[in-house]
Amino acid sequence: MAEAINNEAARHTSLEATSFYKAQCRVALRNCGVIDPESIDEYIAMDGYAALGKALTEMTPEQVIQEVIDSGLRGRGGGGFPTGKKWSFTAANKADQKYVVCNADEGDPGAFMDRSVLEGDPHCIIEAMELCGYATGATEGYVYVRAEYPIAVKRLTKAIEDAKAYGLLGKDIFGTGFNFDLHIRLGAGAFVCGEETALMTSIEGNRGEPRPRPPYPAVKGLFAKPTTENNVETFANVPQIILRGASFFNSMGTERSKGTKVFALGGKINNTGLVEVPMGTTLRQIVEDVGGGVPNGKKFKAAQTGGPSGGCIPASMIDIEIDYDNLVSQGAMMGSGGLIVMDEDTCMVDIAKFFLNFTVDESCGKCTPCRVGTRRLYEILEKITSGNGTLEDLDRMEELCKYIKDNSLCGLGQTAPNPVLSTYTRFKDEYIAHVVEKRCPAGVCKALMRITIDPDKCRGCTACARVCPVGAISGTVKQPHEIDQTKCIKCGACMEKCRFGAISKK
Amino acid sequence: MKSLAELAEIKARTIDSVIMPSGSGRMRVVVGMATCGIAAGASPVLDELVKDVKEAGISDRVMVSQTGCIGVCQYEPVVEVHEADKEKVTYVKMTAEKAREVFEKHIQGGEVIYDYTINAANA
Numbered sequence: 001m002a003e004a005i006n007n008e009a010a011r012h013t014s015l016e017a018t019s020f021y022k023a024q025c026r027v028a029l030r031n032c033g034v035i036d037p038e039s040i041d042e043y044i045a046m047d048g049y050a051a052l053g054k055a056l057t058e059m060t061p062e063q064v065i066q067e068v069i070d071s072g073l074r075g076r077g078g079g080g081f082p083t084g085k086k087w088s089f090t091a092a093n094k095a096d097q098k099y100v101v102c103n104a105d106e107g108d109p110g111a112f113m114d115r116s117v118l119e120g121d122p123h124c125i126i127e128a129m130e131l132c133g134y135a136t137g138a139t140e141g142y143v144y145v146r147a148e149y150p151i152a153v154k155r156l157t158k159a160i161e162d163a164k165a166y167g168l169l170g171k172d173i174f175g176t177g178f179n180f181d182l183h184i185r186l187g188a189g190a191f192v193c194g195e196e197t198a199l200m201t202s203i204e205g206n207r208g209e210p211r212p213r214p215p216y217p218a219v220k221g222l223f224a225k226p227t228t229e230n231n232v233e234t235f236a237n238v239p240q241i242i243l244r245g246a247s248f249f250n251s252m253g254t255e256r257s258k259g260t261k262v263f264a265l266g267g268k269i270n271n272t273g274l275v276e277v278p279m280g281t282t283l284r285q286i287v288e289d290v291g292g293g294v295p296n297g298k299k300f301k302a303a304q305t306g307g308p309s310g311g312c313i314p315a316s317m318i319d320i321e322i323d324y325d326n327l328v329s330q331g332a333m334m335g336s337g338g339l340i341v342m343d344e345d346t347c348m349v350d351i352a353k354f355f356l357n358f359t360v361d362e363s364c365g366k367c368t369p370c371r372v373g374t375r376r377l378y379e380i381l382e383k384i385t386s387g388n389g390t391l392e393d394l395d396r397m398e399e400l401c402k403y404i405k406d407n408s409l410c411g412l413g414q415t416a417p418n419p420v421l422s423t424y425t426r427f428k429d430e431y432i433a434h435v436v437e438k439r440c441p442a443g444v445c446k447a448l449m450r451i452t453i454d455p456d457k458c459r460g461c462t463a464c465a466r467v468c469p470v471g472a473i474s475g476t477v478k479q480p481h482e483i484d485q486t487k488c489i490k491c492g493a494c495m496e497k498c499r500f501g502a503i504s505k506k
Numbered sequence: 507m508k509s510l511a512e513l514a515e516i517k518a519r520t521i522d523s524v525i526m527p528s529g530s531g532r533m534r535v536v537v538g539m540a541t542c543g544i545a546a547g548a549s550p551v552l553d554e555l556v557k558d559v560k561e562a563g564i565s566d567r568v569m570v571s572q573t574g575c576i577g578v579c580q581y582e583p584v585v586e587v588h589e590a591d592k593e594k595v596t597y598v599k600m601t602a603e604k605a606r607e608v609f610e611k612h613i614q615g616g617e618v619i620y621d622y623t624i625n626a627a628n629a
Contacts, residue, residue, distance in 0.1 A: 011620060011625065012593065012625050013593055013594070013595040013596065013618055013620065013623045013625055014586075014593050014594040014595060014596050014623075014624075014625075015576065015577075015578065015584075015586070015594070015596040015624050016594065017593075017625060018624055018625060018628050019628075020578065020628070029575075029577070031574070032540075032573075032574040032575050032576070032577070033536070033538060033573050033574055033575060033576035033577065033586070034524070034536075034573060035524060035573060035574075036536075036571040036572055036573055037572070037573065037574050038572070039571075041516055041519075041520040042520060042523070042524050042571075044513060044516045044517050044520060045516070045517050045520035045521040045523075045524045045525075046524060047517070049513055050513065050517075053510045053513055057510060112541075112542075115540070115541060116540055116574060116575035116577075119540040119541060119574050119575060120540055120573065120574015120575050121574060149541070151540070151541050151544070152541075166507050167507040167508070168507050172508075173507065174507060174508065174509060174510065175508040175509060271578070271580065272579045272580050273577045273578045273579045273580070274575055274577040274579070275577060
């Protein structure tokens with residue numbers, strides 16, 4: 001056997017041998033792609049429910065909380081609040097009923113970490129929620145998952161049934177007298193329901209709108225009872241922490257951000273995918289080693305983290321060690337883990353507009369700063385990208401951003417201006433170019449784009465004139481053609497058609 | 507479940523089908539069947555492998571199973587072959603036809619089809 005391995009050594013055959021995988025370290029995703037998610041036996045074979053068994057038979061609830069505090073685990077949904085501390089707040093409140101809620105309302109564009117965990121390892125979420133229930137004194141839990149994730153819902157439903165059949169969920173688990181029941185609630189796809197108070201309001205059967213904090217959920221949460229709410233990925237780390245001890249987890253990561261983080265790597269990158277790396281991995285390692293760099297020899301321009309609540313990290317900061325505090329200090333945030341790579345062809349104003357358009361759509365409408373503010377902000381961006389912006393608009397834009405951040409009721413509004421502020425801080429020259437020179441440096445904003453034909457390269461083949469849908473191109477055969485800028489809709493069809501590279505956009 | 511012993515018993519009887527014991531000559535073939543894999547066409551691949559193994563009557567030696575997201579979006583559908591004492595083989599961009607080939611040459615014949623592996627695709 002050993003010889004066979006040696007003979008094969010020259011040519012690796014596994015995913016683990018690729019550069020995509022080498023920098024990775026799988027804790028939350030340890031079972032994803034390994035076990036059959038619909039088999040409770042396979043989960044148990046990989047030490048599943050052993051953490052629950054250990055906690056219920058050997059540890060007090062206080063010890064469970066202390067272990068989570070010592071591990072340094074922080075909320076993976078974006079904010080990065082210490083998980084153990086959150087649990088201790090709920091535990092400290094006396095009540096006849098407490099709840100555990102799992103936030104699986106993953107709504108950031110381009111993010112799919114939570115879906116992958118639920119689809120690949122549903123039992124670990126059940127086990128973690130039971131651990132949280134034991135630690136905080138809750139006996140009932142809810143998983144709030146998007147209805148757009150039918151496979152996740154199906155596998156989680158089966159997992160709950162299987163766990164109940166084995167008596168790993170229900171009454172008197174492991175004969176210790178601990179009871180825990182778990183329900184699934186489907187979200188209807190409203191982004192605001194990922195905000196913890198809106199999520200609880202939605203579970204209660206009401207329209208998903210946030211409510212003011214305080215009172216915090218630990219005091220008055222779901223059905224006005226003390227509630228602990230954590231994100232899917234946060235929970236996915238918990239069984240390993242209890243089973244292998246806090247030191248296993250806090251040996252990974254940076255000073256203040258322990259463990260690993262799952263990222264959904266996308267955008268202008270060679271290896272798109274789901275990656276889990278230790279905290280403190282540099283952006284360069286993620287983009288160049290794991291991601292395999294930017295395709296087509298283009299230059300890396302920035303990485304956007306945190307989706308519509310986050311910001312971007314420019315190429316000059318590529319050696320930043322990614323953890324909660326470093327990202328915040330750079331005006332970005334960890335967010336739930338979407339990591340979108342952008343190359344030189346990306347217009348930063350356009351990106352800000354894209355994310356803002358998303359928040360305008362998803363604002364629930366309850367508070368004015370978010371409902372009206374984001375709309376007005378979007379209009380300013382539209383004015384800039386259409387070439388009608390002024391320098392005063394930029395000042396107004398910045399002022400409005402601050403106003404929305406300071407006055408919105410919930411996290412959705414408070415973070416909505418981040419993509420604008422972050423791109424404005426990092427790429428001010430691009431905003432200025434749009435406003436002063438009426439030019440889009442990346443050549444994305446159509447209103448500012450001019451498509452022209454180079455008369456020296458044009459052979460007068462008429463291909464462009466024939467493909468132009470609005471008849472904007474004129475010229476005679478074998479003579480250089482011309483584009484009528486008043487008619488041109490900048491669709492780029494002529495550029496694709498030209499065989500001589502004579503047509504370019506500026 | 508009333509005791510940790512029951513849990514240990516389930517683990518003991520299942521572990522060999524997840525992590526192939528050394529010297530057993532057994533194989534575990536998994537197909538990435540998360541949303542991403544299914545969307546890319548993993549279902550026919552899984553069906554093909556299940557059918558092939560069943561028809562050949564070798565299900566005591568070769569286990570075929572679905573699994574969650576393996577993480578390499580652009581290479582879906584992904585099939586991984588775990589064999590005792592050997593490096594795992596990650597086949598990418600699979601189709602039912604390629605799966606059939608993998609079954610015949612690799613699973614039955616013991617010969618890895620290097621051209622279909624992620625390492626060939628990545629090279």
